[in-house]
Amino acid sequence: MEYKYKLAKLQYDKEKIEELIAQQSSRVGQVFPKKMEEVFWQKNLERSRKHIEKNLWSGVLVYFLFILVMIPTDYWIIDKNFFKQDFIQCVLGLTNGAFTLMLIYFAASLPKLKPYFVFTASAIFFWAIVSMSWLTLTIQTEDLKHQALVIICIIDILGFMLIGLKPFHMLTVSMLASFSAIVLLVFTVDMNPLLLGRVLLGGCFLGFVISHMGSARERMIYLYTSRAKISEQIHRIHNSELLHLSQHDALTNISNRRTFDETLTDYFNISKREESPLAVLFIDVDHFKNFNDFYGHQKGDDVISSIAESIKNAIRHMDFVARYGGEEFVVLLPETNAHGAYAVASNIYKAIDRLGIPHEKSLVSNHITISLGITVYRGEEMTQDELLCIADQALYRAKQLGRNQIYYQSIRSEAASL
The missing domain is CATH 3.30.70.270 (Reverse transcriptase/Diguanylate cyclase domain)
Incomplete structure (x- = not known):
């Protein structure tokens, strides 16, 4: 009778998963029980960490192509009156971006850092927003400042998508980094604080919305995968029982x-x-x-x-x-x-x-x-x-x-x- 108990439990679990699928389909957000929510985010974080670890060379290639495009175009855009200072800061900004990506890779791949990936990734993301804001927005050339605002928004959004932390966790880190950058820049950059705040905080909320929608999609995938696994287990139990019945006498439960x-x-x-x-x-x-x-x-x-x-x-x-x-x-x-x-x-x-x-x-x-x-x-x-x-x-x-x-x-x- 043990197989019947297992089968009944799996059927119950499957029904619960189907209820969650129905709830998730009608709303965006958390519908998981507390324990399942913890497992989901643990798996999501581990998947993100493995993606970072696995796609190192793809990232290096993409960033190299980005540098090939950015350096020549920055060269022609920079104001001749501030050429030396601005060009150096552009190169430092690109170097800092590469340094930040490598830090993310080491945080995801080094055995000693893996258990602390949430904290190290949050710190690196904070550093990326603050440092890139200062390096790019302290440039004197106005056209490059506008370009820098776009780049900072992209960094914010990529951070939400790449690291795999909970959206509210990332929003908190992003807001702190944005406020820190605003405080740092408001005294060093001749730029409208309102514009600066709109760009930095706007990047936070845009990244949060995209991350929130992405996590809802991941929840559905997780639920469908869980249901498929349970269905497979049920199928295996049925097949195992059919095999047992074909090989054993129904009355005595010994071989036939x-x-x-x-x-x-x-x-x-x-x-x-x-x-x-x-x-x-x-x-x-x-x-x-x-x-x-x-x-x-x-x-x-x-x-x-x-x-x-x-x-x-x-x-x-x-x-x-x-x-x-x-x-x-x-x-x-x-x-x-x-x-x-x-x-x-x-x-x-x-x-x-x-x-x-x-x-x-x-x-x-x-x-x-x-x-x-x-x-x-x-x-x-x-x-x-x-x-x-x-x-x-x-x-x-x-x-x-x-x-x-x-x-x-x-x-x-x-x-x-x-």
Whole structure:
């Protein structure tokens, strides 16, 4: 019944996920329970960190192309009266941008810094806004100042998209960095403070909105992925249960006739190839028809189940038991000679006897008993069917001698009699 419990739990989890999908589809924002929210952001942060670590050389190439475009164009835009100072600051700004990107990469990839990625990434983002604002907006050339405002907005937005922190976390860091930059620049730059504030704070809110919308999309992807994983688990449980049902007897939960035939083929071939003994035990419940007629089929099913469980507990871990049909069972004992097979058969016989199940209509005892037939294969020239026939004859002989006993039939003696 364990699989049914797992299946019910997975079905419940899937329904909860589907409820969250419906809620997320109708609104933008947090709809996750607290624990799921923490897991989501942890996974989101880890994914962002791995993207940064993985895409280093792509980022280097893109930034190199950016530099190739920026330096020549800055050269032609810079006012000749401030050429040396402004050109140096442009180069410093580009160098600082490369330095900042490398810091982000090291924060994402170095083992010692990975656990502190949230704090180091926040500090680097703060530094990027403040330092790039000062380096680019203290330039004297007016056209470059306007360009710098656009670049700072882009840095703000990229920070929200690249680092993968929670939008409100990033908004807090971005606001602090923007206010710090405004305070720093208002005394050093001949620029309208209102314009400066609109650009810096506008970049914060634009980045926040884009990040917020992006996280909503990531939430939907996370929910769809979680639902797909649960569906796959449910599918696997169903397939596993179908496989189990195809290989096991429904009443006793031990192997069925089909699985026995497949297992016997494997054991038989190994025994023949390696010339190792393979014992076969046939077991039959004595006067079981009388039991069913007197006690009813439901009681009969209970007896079959109890006997199957007792046989399974009485054999070794290397042995194999199956329900052969009706009240008959068969046990395969690999690498077991006649003496060992008789010992296992005795264990089974005693285990059934200990059950003490009343059987008023038995002709041999006042409780349930069994008859056992044994034979041992040692690589003789014969087929599997012939081996089973000899084991069945041994069981038949045990019944002829009065039931409630164990009978061993040698293959050699049977072959000699033939």
